[in-house]
Amino acid sequence: MQRARVILHVDMDAFYASVEQRDDPSLRGKPVLVGGREGRGVVCAASYESRKFGCRSAMPMSQAMRLCPQAIVVKPRFDAYTAASRAMHAIFGRYSPEIEPLSLDEAFIDVTDSLAIFGTGRRIGEEIRAAVRSELALSCSVGVAPNKFAAKIASDLEKPDALVVLEAEGLADRLAPLSIERMWGVGPVAAAELRSRGYATFGDLQRAGIKQLELDFGDAGRGWFQLSHGIDSREVETDRAAKSVGEEETFIEDIVSVQAIEAKLLAQADEVGRRLRAKSLYAQTVAIKIRFSDFETHTHAKTLPSPTDHTHELRDAARALLASFSAKRWRAVRLCGFAASRVTETAGQLPLFDDGGKRERLAKLDDLRDRIRTRFGG
Numbered sequence: 001m002q003r004a005r006v007i008l009h010v011d012m013d014a015f016y017a018s019v020e021q022r023d024d025p026s027l028r029g030k031p032v033l034v035g036g037r038e039g040r041g042v043v044c045a046a047s048y049e050s051r052k053f054g055c056r057s058a059m060p061m062s063q064a065m066r067l068c069p070q071a072i073v074v075k076p077r078f079d080a081y082t083a084a085s086r087a088m089h090a091i092f093g094r095y096s097p098e099i100e101p102l103s104l105d106e107a108f109i110d111v112t113d114s115l116a117i118f119g120t121g122r123r124i125g126e127e128i129r130a131a132v133r134s135e136l137a138l139s140c141s142v143g144v145a146p147n148k149f150a151a152k153i154a155s156d157l158e159k160p161d162a163l164v165v166l167e168a169e170g171l172a173d174r175l176a177p178l179s180i181e182r183m184w185g186v187g188p189v190a191a192a193e194l195r196s197r198g199y200a201t202f203g204d205l206q207r208a209g210i211k212q213l214e215l216d217f218g219d220a221g222r223g224w225f226q227l228s229h230g231i232d233s234r235e236v237e238t239d240r241a242a243k244s245v246g247e248e249e250t251f252i253e254d255i256v257s258v259q260a261i262e263a264k265l266l267a268q269a270d271e272v273g274r275r276l277r278a279k280s281l282y283a284q285t286v287a288i289k290i291r292f293s294d295f296e297t298h299t300h301a302k303t304l305p306s307p308t309d310h311t312h313e314l315r316d317a318a319r320a321l322l323a324s325f326s327a328k329r330w331r332a333v334r335l336c337g338f339a340a341s342r343v344t345e346t347a348g349q350l351p352l353f354d355d356g357g358k359r360e361r362l363a364k365l366d367d368l369r370d371r372i373r374t375r376f377g378g
Helices: 017-024 061-067 076-094 110-119 121-136 150-158 172-176 186-196 202-206 210-217 219-228 258-277 312-325 357-378
Strands: 006-011 034-035 044-046 072-074 097-105 108-109 140-145 163-165 246-257 282-292 296-309 333-344
Touching: 006 333, 017 034, 017 044, 017 076, 034 061, 044 061, 061 258, 072 357, 076 097, 076 108, 076 121, 097 121, 108 121, 110 121, 121 140, 121 163, 121 312, 140 150, 140 219, 150 163, 150 172, 163 186, 172 202, 172 282, 186 246, 202 210, 246 258, 258 282, 258 333, 282 312, 296 333
Parallel strands: 034 072, 140 163
Antiparallel strands: 006 108, 006 140, 034 044, 097 108, 246 333, 282 296, 282 333
């Protein structure tokens, strides 16, 4: 019989804004928006004081300022957020090596093998919250559950500064009253479609049954049926066993220009290359993802001649993959992404004739890029 898992999802509360309030006492208790004011500036983070007025992350800054004119706008300091994130992960590492970072401010932790030392998942969650508060002067919310999906749901149920435990027994009943918008993979368009067919809660999906949901929504319906019951078999994937490195962005406004999407993909390839080199990893397969405004999503991948971490080669691959869309019907794009997979710790074999040391020059160029970025930022 398979042993029951205990998974934690830790989510920092209004992370960027909280770091700013911690480091600048004059901001404490006041509505703070982290982001840029210029042009189409976007809110990176909103303090809880500003959220009372309807401000939220990913909102255009101009809209947030109309909702909360008294808000204080602070430029992002990613060095400070990265330092806080590293300290946060150091705390997690005291309880388990099985950590899957999702972003700077959230992570999954598999503590199944740690229970013999620390007791219960609840106790580990309480100790992590206490350590984050005392050592970092920040707060976090923790969800404890038998799988990743339920743990992420739990961490969001009573934010901020909360701990919620969802047990395996009775999990479907606990999830049943939740609104469909909390379902993984359900965005605004899918939510509207679900509601139009009478599915407003997890319980509605449970009662519909898998056959009806497959009939209505295909593979997505099958997945939603399982998640509505709290069924999720995904493992916590640690950095030590990285399977892929990727970047993607959902746009505030859809982008029609192919050239603009290419620029986004090239920037993402730059970042993926930097992350590969930082971890001494090499990738042999690369892929781009394009999601159009109607949520139709396409993923195109290609296998490189040999594993690489060179930005130039990753960028060339991104261009080639995007060109494959040229013969297809193109329309407004809401999301694009670039990912490198089949990751190894061994570089590809050098070609017999190295074009006058081309790969050595690429390595030097990448090193220069990385040092410039370290010193001056993105």
